[in-house]
Amino acid sequence: MKRDVITSAIGIVVLTLLLGIVYPLFITGVSQVAFPGNANGQQIYLHGKLVGSKIIGQSFEYQVGNKLTPTKGPLLRPDLKYFQTRPSATGEPYVAGGTPDNAAGTTFSNLGPNSKATEVAIAANIAAYIALDKAPNGTPYYPGGLTQGRVPVDAADSSASGIDPQISVANADIQAYRVAAVRGLPLAKVDSLISTYTSARGLGFSGESGVDVLELNLALDRLTGGS
Amino acid sequence: MTFAGWLTLFLFVGLLTALALPFGSYMAAVYTGERTILDPLFGGPERWLYKILRVNPEHGQDWKAYAKSLIIFSLAGWLMLYFILRTQTLWDFTGLNPMHFHSAPWNVTFNTTSSFLTNTNWQYYGGETTMSYFSQMAGLTVQNWLSAGVGIVVAVALIRGIIGRSGRSIGNFWQDMIRTILYVLAPLSVLTAIVLVFQGSIQNFSSYLTAHTLSGLTQSIAMGPVASQEAIKMIGTNGGGFFNVNSAHPFENPTAFTNFFEMLIVLLIPAALVFMYGKMSGNRRQGYSIYTTMMIMFLGACIVAYIAEAHGSPAQHAAGLHTGVIPGSTGGNMEGKEQRSGIAGSAIFDVVTTVTSCGAVNSAIESFTGIGGAVPFANLSASEVIFGGVGTGLYSILEYVLLAVFLGGLMVGRTPEYLGKKIEAREIKLVSLGILITPLTALFCTALATASSAGRASISSAAATGPQGFSETFYAYLSQANNNGSAFAGYGGFVQPNAGNVGSHGITFADLLGGFDMLFARYAPILFALGIAGALAGKRVSPAGLGTMRTDNGTFVVLLIGVIVLVGALTFFPALLLGPVVQGLTGHLY
Numbered sequence: 143m144k145r146d147v148i149t150s151a152i153g154i155v156v157l158t159l160l161l162g163i164v165y166p167l168f169i170t171g172v173s174q175v176a177f178p179g180n181a182n183g184q185q186i187y188l189h190g191k192l193v194g195s196k197i198i199g200q201s202f203e204y205q206v207g208n209k210l211t212p213t214k215g216p217l218l219r220p221d222l223k224y225f226q227t228r229p230s231a232t233g234e235p236y237v238a239g240g241t242p243d244n245a246a247g248t249t250f251s252n253l254g255p256n257s258k259a260t261e262v263a264i265a266a267n268i269a270a271y272i273a274l275d276k277a278p279n280g281t282p283y284y285p286g287g288l289t290q291g292r293v294p295v296d297a298a299d300s301s302a303s304g305i306d307p308q309i310s311v312a313n314a315d316i317q318a319y320r321v322a323a324v325r326g327l328p329l330a331k332v333d334s335l336i337s338t339y340t341s342a343r344g345l346g347f348s349g350e351s352g353v354d355v356l357e358l359n360l361a362l363d364r365l366t367g368g369s
Numbered sequence: 370m371t372f373a374g375w376l377t378l379f380l381f382v383g384l385l386t387a388l389a390l391p392f393g394s395y396m397a398a399v400y401t402g403e404r405t406i407l408d409p410l411f412g413g414p415e416r417w418l419y420k421i422l423r424v425n426p427e428h429g430q431d432w433k434a435y436a437k438s439l440i441i442f443s444l445a446g447w448l449m450l451y452f453i454l455r456t457q458t459l460w461d462f463t464g465l466n467p468m469h470f471h472s473a474p475w476n477v478t479f480n481t482t483s484s485f486l487t488n489t490n491w492q493y494y495g496g497e498t499t500m501s502y503f504s505q506m507a508g509l510t511v512q513n514w515l516s517a518g519v520g521i522v523v524a525v526a527l528i529r530g531i532i533g534r535s536g537r538s539i540g541n542f543w544q545d546m547i548r549t550i551l552y553v554l555a556p557l558s559v560l561t562a563i564v565l566v567f568q569g570s571i572q573n574f575s576s577y578l579t580a581h582t583l584s585g586l587t588q589s590i591a592m593g594p595v596a597s598q599e600a601i602k603m604i605g606t607n608g609g610g611f612f613n614v615n616s617a618h619p620f621e622n623p624t625a626f627t628n629f630f631e632m633l634i635v636l637l638i639p640a641a642l643v644f645m646y647g648k649m650s651g652n653r654r655q656g657y658s659i660y661t662t663m664m665i666m667f668l669g670a671c672i673v674a675y676i677a678e679a680h681g682s683p684a685q686h687a688a689g690l691h692t693g694v695i696p697g698s699t700g701g702n703m704e705g706k707e708q709r710s711g712i713a714g715s716a717i718f719d720v721v722t723t724v725t726s727c728g729a730v731n732s733a734i735e736s737f738t739g740i741g742g743a744v745p746f747a748n749l750s751a752s753e754v755i756f757g758g759v760g761t762g763l764y765s766i767l768e769y770v771l772l773a774v775f776l777g778g779l780m781v782g783r784t785p786e787y788l789g790k791k792i793e794a795r796e797i798k799l800v801s802l803g804i805l806i807t808p809l810t811a812l813f814c815t816a817l818a819t820a821s822s823a824g825r826a827s828i829s830s831a832a833a834t835g836p837q838g839f840s841e842t843f844y845a846y847l848s849q850a851n852n853n854g855s856a857f858a859g860y861g862g863f864v865q866p867n868a869g870n871v872g873s874h875g876i877t878f879a880d881l882l883g884g885f886d887m888l889f890a891r892y893a894p895i896l897f898a899l900g901i902a903g904a905l906a907g908k909r910v911s912p913a914g915l916g917t918m919r920t921d922n923g924t925f926v927v928l929l930i931g932v933i934v935l936v937g938a939l940t941f942f943p944a945l946l947l948g949p950v951v952q953g954l955t956g957h958l959y
Binding site: 143145146147148149150151152153154155156157158161162163165166168169170172173174176177180181182183184185191192193194195197198199200201202203204205218221224228243244245246247248249250251252253254255256257258259260261264265268290291292293294295296298299300301302303304305306307308309310311312313314315341342343344345346347348349350351352356359360363 | 373376377380418421422423424437438441442444445446449495497498506507508510511514550555558559562563566567568569570571572573574575577580581582583584585586588589590591592594596597600612613614617618619620623624625626627628629681682683684685687688689690691692695696697698699700701702703704706707708709710711712713714715730731732733735736737739741742829831832835836837840857858859952955956957958959
């Protein structure tokens with residue numbers, strides 16, 4: 143009994159030092175030397191300012207006025223010249239200034255499969271996605287106009303992390319019509335950028351291919367100038 | 370559904386088996402004291418640890434001494450972790466709390482401490498809004514290692530009891546722990562962490578970044594020593610995320626490749642342990658029959674989950690969404706799923722982490738379809754024996770093996786024997802208790818939480834009406850009892866109005882009930898397993914005769930699956946009907 147207590151006491155201290163301090167420091171050392179870019183989050187700088195991380199989704203909305211809405215923080219509108227990321231369940235106003243795609247307070251939507259609240263949320267996302275496709279004069283950018291049934295699932299369902307950096311190729315192909323028109327670019331040019339920034343499945347089979355939205359939008363800005 | 374989705378499943382099974390076979394042989398060498406390839410590297414540290422811990426590795430322990438060491442060491446671990454978490458701001462001098470987070474309140478910390486100690490890793494807190502880097506490393510990461518080690522050594526001790534030829538010793542707890550950490554967990558963790566960083570996981574101590582987004586907003590981005598914790602979280606079937614959304618976070622699971630890789634390393638040790646058992650018992654076919662049993666049930670779960678998720682949910686269809694495959698999108702229920710993981714990668718990941726006691730998630734289980742969500746329920750109801758947690762899965766299924774042998778013996782009217790040892794009243798009593806204690810604990814806690822208003826306070830507002838609220842509650846206590854840790858995450862035990870915990874408070878009822886649920890359903894089965902080891906260790910081995918029931922053929926696999934399904938179904942069917950099954954059978958929205 144006494145022996146076990148002594149061994150346990152020494153053991154937990156020594157193992158805390160080894161596994162809780164030495165091991166993470168060792169991995170940090172190796173990572174910072176071998177893959178410093180990755181280890182620090184693949185930060186992207188533009189004109190000396192940090193614009194985000196290559197693998198963290200961000201919102202491409204801008205703030206309208208200084209008024210706060212009752213539930214969601216500042217009023218935000220999508221910036222139509224950018225491809226928009228997936229719906230995000232983050233974005234409570236108390237964390238990080240009320241931005242959706244909050245990468246310091248990630249959360250699921252936890253909306254159930256048979257829940258009215260889920261239907262309402264998805265229907266709202268569908269409506270918002272279709273609204274994106276309307277030009278100021280009311281005509282749709284997408285040939286023939288978007289209908290509910292044409293909206294890709296990833297554009298209507300919120301992501302798991304709330305900061306999904308990718309959208310599906312189908313989603314990007316639809317938004318391409320809008321982005322090309324708003325930016326005055328030929329559609330073929332936008333489409334070729336989409337394929338440039340599409341990540342393939344892992345090893346050719348694992349997971350799904352997806353379009354890296356931040357990189358795609360940065361490439362578009364390089365082409366036609368940003369804001 | 371897509372061809373790539375099915376290919377993922379079958380390549381996964383093939384690759385897992387190919388890796389687990391040699392690793393199982395290696396682990397057998399580790400626990401029988403043979404020389405291994407890593408002896409030159411770890412022999413020195415091993416002897417150094419024995420010396421400063423004042424352990425004599427040659428000293429064999431009977432099951433009571435083994436259990437006593439294990440319990441006292443666990444108690445020391447609990448106290449240490451609780452202390453570190455509750456004194457979070459004291460460690461600010463290390464510079465490892467750049468966001469200056471306060472400690473979570475006592476009740477949440479009680480739950481979290483019990484959770485990480487028991488390999489459950491149930492989380493009422495959000496990592497990036499609650500924990501300092503110091504707490505994550507020196508507190509939580511350490512128990513990621515140790516709780517995995519405890520699970521593995523109990524399995525090893527039970528194997529020694531089953532195959533033991535002489536005396537009462539079932540090994541030495543301290544030697545088993547140290548050898549597990551050095552020879553099994555350490556090499557895998559280091560390799561995995563480096564692969565993860567290579568793929569895009571982060572590993573740093575910087576404070577959170579502030580980005581100025583292209584459209585003129587600001588975005589705060591959480592940082593931290595993620596890869597080192599992620600690696601052992603998966604290898605040790607722990608599952609507690611560095612971030613709130615766990616393996617859905619791009620820094621924990623950055624690419625479509627890591628999604629596959631993480632699934633592999635979760636199942637590597639549980640699968641290898643089965644082969645190790647075959648090798649140690651002197652008849653590899655004993656391992657193969659158990660492996661086959663597990664694999665059949667695993668594949669069944671994956672297939673059901675994938676088909677259900679690819680079909681889409683009633684809420685999606687009611688909102689007018691088309692959920693079939695179209696060019697550029699695989700459709701399906703993408704609510705709470707990441708694009709890079711996709712439907713197949715999320716469904717299989719979910720099965721992998723709920724058949725094991727891992728409980729990591731790369732998608733929101735609460736948003737799975739009724740049937741897709743019933744799969745993790747069923748996996749938990751099978752008491753984590755389909756591979757199961759590291760060690761826990763093997764010692765639990767060995768109890769089912771003994772039960773199956775006993776039932777088989779009753780059917781043919783012979784004294785049941787397993788590997789030449791007679792299975793008698795004492796062993797069967799312990800086996801029955803060992804098997805039933807977890808379901809009973811889970812159901813008891815669920816009933817208590819459902820029947821009391823203090824319990825219902827944890828149900829999320831979106832699930833307050835209809836069967837979802839019951840599903841949340843049931844899943845919470847089932848997951849904690851099985852030391853899994855995945856969640857229908859709307860269920861709450863911590864109200865956190867802001868990051869950093871100022872003004873936050875825990876829901877005491879859920880925190881304490883969950884904590885006891887985890888502790889009791891972890892240590893009671895461990896004591897029963899060690900008790901069985903002790904009871905079997907001293908038994909004489911009689912040679913197999915013509916009448917001996919074989920436990921290494923197809924007939925036994927069928928019998929074993931039957932026993933597992935029967936016990937799981939009889940204990941959980943009524944409760945399952947009230948929650949996920951109702952949801953799976955109806956298109957009605959609540």
